[in-house]
Amino acid sequence: MGGALMGAAFLMATSAIGPGFLTQTAKFTEELVASFGFVILISVLLDIGVQLNIWRIVTVSRQRAQDLSNKLLPGLGYFLAALIALGGIVFNVGNIAGCGLGLQVITGMDTRTGAIISCVFALLIFWYKDAGKTVDLVAKLLGLLMIVLTIYVAFASKPPLGEAVYKTFLPDKIDVMKIVTLVGGTVGGYISFAGAHRLLDAGISGKPAIKDVTRSAVSGILITSLMRFILFLAALGVVWHGVSLGNQNPAGEVFRSAAGRPGYLFFGIVLWCAAITSVIGASYTSVSFWKTFHPAIAKNEKIIISLFIIISTLIFMISSNPVTLLILAGAFNGIILPLALAVILIIAAKPRLLNGYKHPLWLQVAGWLIVAVMTWMSWLTIRNNIGELFDKSYQSLP
Secondary structure, X not given: OHHHHHHHHHHHHHHHOOHHHHHHHHHHHHHHHHHHHHHHHHHHHXXXXXXXXXXXXXXXXXXXXXXXXXXXXXXXHHHHHHHHHHHHHHHHXXXXXXXXXXXXXXXXXXXXXXXXXXXXXXXXXXXXXXXXXXXXXXXXXXXHHHHHHHHHHHHHHOOOHHHHHHHHHOXXXXXXXXXXXXXXXXXXXXXXXXXXXXXXXXXXXXXXXXXXXHHXXXXXXXXXXHHHHHHHHHHHHHHHOOOOOOOOOHHHHHHHHXXXXXXXXHHHHHHHHHHHHHHHHHHHHHHHOOOOOOHHHHHOHHHHHHHHHHHHHHHHHHOOOOXXXXXXXXXXXXXXXXXXXXXXXXXXXXXXXXXXXXXXXXXXXXXXXXXXXXXXXXHHHHHHHHHXXXXXXXXXXX
């Protein structure tokens, strides 16, 4: 059970840590400097509240989110599954592009060739005889590798640790859009359900598993946040010493400025690890939202996951720049998150759907507060930045 619990935590974490995660963290650090630590702190608190509610309700009910939603309101599960799948495939295009760029940095090969190689690698993972355990193992190993390499770069960049800690709690400025972006990118869309659905597949469910599920959910957020904060420190050290990260490849510039050519090679490895694990997480979770709708889907799950990955790769191959798609997907996830969480919280108030389980009142209150805050912040972001979302891409991928 322990392997599956950590596997679910790392699947959620590595699903969140993708090409957009690396670029946003670097770029936002350049814009807010040490005050970006506050944005990370607030996003962590919101992320934990989201995950505790979703993971506990899904696993204690022993039913996937789409099935619970259909029981609450016929058709709602299909609608939710459609939103998740659409957001997943759009993000997957960017993840495949990140795979190609990562291999280009490491080997010098063309990004499209790198994307095809990565596509084949992901397919082999799912077609291995014990795909579930393989997914868990790959997520854990590549997740740890990303963290170790980024820690090295953070040390090399010599960040002002005192300033970082101080501004994390007393920031000079607060940017609502960046909070929405981080929360949406960490627990938005398919990522919210990645670990919970993986636990169901591993047979970890019901009331007896609540403590383990809670531990796994919090672990997933803490792993993601650890990577975010380490990368923030690496970027802060570079920016603090007067280096401009530019718009083309800000995360890559962090690694190169901090540790030279070896650092840039590390960036390629981190980018590929981040991208390929996100491809695995997005594909697995998006398809998990459809597998219970018809026996043929569950029976042919590996084939459908494979098609999901191949289609994402083909879209990248014919698309010159997936940045706009990533931005739209990010905005999309900002809308999906409060909607999906609200549905789960309504279900939480109906013990008949949860085998008699009564969801703690404090978690319900915290969940509804997050729904209100995220809805408000998402509205502010859309109202104030809708033009900027298209005009200013932050160059999520070169």
